[in-house]
Amino acid sequence: MSSATTVAITGAAGQIGYSLLPRIAAGEMFGPDRKIRLQLLEIPPALDALRGVAMELQDCAFPLLEEVVTTTDPDVAFSGASWCLLVGSKPRGPGMERADLLLENGRIFVGQGSSIDARAAADCRVVVVGNPCNTNCMIAAAQGSRLGPERYSAMMRLDQNRATALLAQKAGVAVEEVGDVIVYGNHSPSMYPDAANARIAGQPAPAVIGDSDWLRGEFLETVGQRGAAIIAARGLSSAASAANALIDHVHALNTPGKTLHGLAVCSRGEYGMPRGVWAGLPVRTSAPGVFAVVEDIEHDSFARNALEKTGAELAHERELVADFL
Ligand code: NAD
Numbered sequence: 001m002s003s004a005t006t007v008a009i010t011g012a013a014g015q016i017g018y019s020l021l022p023r024i025a026a027g028e029m030f031g032p033d034r035k036i037r038l039q040l041l042e043i044p045p046a047l048d049a050l051r052g053v054a055m056e057l058q059d060c061a062f063p064l065l066e067e068v069v070t071t072t073d074p075d076v077a078f079s080g081a082s083w084c085l086l087v088g089s090k091p092r093g094p095g096m097e098r099a100d101l102l103l104e105n106g107r108i109f110v111g112q113g114s115s116i117d118a119r120a121a122a123d124c125r126v127v128v129v130g131n132p133c134n135t136n137c138m139i140a141a142a143q144g145s146r147l148g149p150e151r152y153s154a155m156m157r158l159d160q161n162r163a164t165a166l167l168a169q170k171a172g173v174a175v176e177e178v179g180d181v182i183v184y185g186n187h188s189p190s191m192y193p194d195a196a197n198a199r200i201a202g203q204p205a206p207a208v209i210g211d212s213d214w215l216r217g218e219f220l221e222t223v224g225q226r227g228a229a230i231i232a233a234r235g236l237s238s239a240a241s242a243a244n245a246l247i248d249h250v251h252a253l254n255t256p257g258k259t260l261h262g263l264a265v266c267s268r269g270e271y272g273m274p275r276g277v278w279a280g281l282p283v284r285t286s287a288p289g290v291f292a293v294v295e296d297i298e299h300d301s302f303a304r305n306a307l308e309k310t311g312a313e314l315a316h317e318r319e320l321v322a323d324f325l
């Protein structure tokens with residue numbers, strides 16, 4: 001058994017937290033041989049609820065769970081953390097776009113970004129889930145200089161999983177037959193889930209699906225609007241699938257290999273994304289926590305147009321939060 005990994009999670013008493021924490025403590029994020037220390041952050045009104053969650057974690061008697069800290073102090077939560085999972089923030093309600101949360105949620109990531117830069121472990125990786133996650137991630141990363149932008153990623157994995165499941169359903173194959181599905185740009189309706197370069201049972205997805213109108217229409221619309229559809233149906237935003245996607249995100253980022261996966265990372269201009277925004281891009285993990293953007297994927301003019309639009313939206317969001325950067 002290796003030494004414990006310290007994981008800081010913000011908004012831990014919320015919906016996503018409730019689905020996420022037992023799965024991390026059970027070893028689903030870091031593997032069955034890795035002890036876990038959880039450092040859970042909440043705002044004062046949610047501290048009692050957080051203590052209740054901690055009691056439940058204790059009552060699960062997870063063999064891997066070494067310690068649970070509950071706190072309202074970011075400096076305590078992020079102290080020595082190797083992973084900071086930034087979930088805590090307000091979710092949108094019916095009829096809202098994620099960008100409507102920009103100013104209210106964005107300011108959370110100013111204080112937390114500074115605290116992470118001062119307190120987290122030298123090997124720390126930061127993953128932002130709280131919406132609008134791309135721009136919040138940029139805000140958090142902008143507060144520090146110690147860790148560097150490559151340590152910060154935002155979650156596009158829920159979009160990737162949605163697109164993968166939808167392609168599998170349309171093709172009538174098992175989910176594991178579908179691969180290389182990358183969602184580019186912003187976690188917003190402008191996102192571009194690239195089916196043209198996806199594979200189904202080893203074949204190009206467009207050839208297997210055989211319906212380009214569906215791929216350029218209903219497919220893009222369904223993936224892009226899935227979060228809103230869940231809010232309309234549940235009255236609450238996705239939580240179990242978001243927690244699941246975060247486990248997939250961290251696992252993929254921590255597992256070297258040839259598999260392509262999607263993260264929102266600091267753009268250096270790849271695929272026309274504006275430099276310095278956090279955009280969904282294809283990556284491969286080369287060592288635990290270390291990735292490289294894959295730059296040789298080809299796109300037709302339909303895709304390039306979509307990439308330009310989602311990139312422009314990220315640049316616009318950056319202008320709106322200029323005071324936080
Ligand atoms: P929730 O309201 O159930 O929980 C959020 C928690 O964050 C609450 O307990 C709240 O007290 C806490 N919180 C608020 N401000 C905080 C702060 N400054 N520090 C620490 N904790 C704070 O919401 P949820 O359903 O868990 O969703 C959380 C966020 O994740 C939302 O912004 C939501 O839109 C986003 N989300 C993102 C994705 C994605 O794919 N990127 C998917 C689903 C949800």
Ligand code: LMR
Pocket residue numbers: 091092098131158226227228230237238
């Ligand atoms: C999602 O995609 O389900 C989340 O980002 C929540 C939302 O606001 O749509």
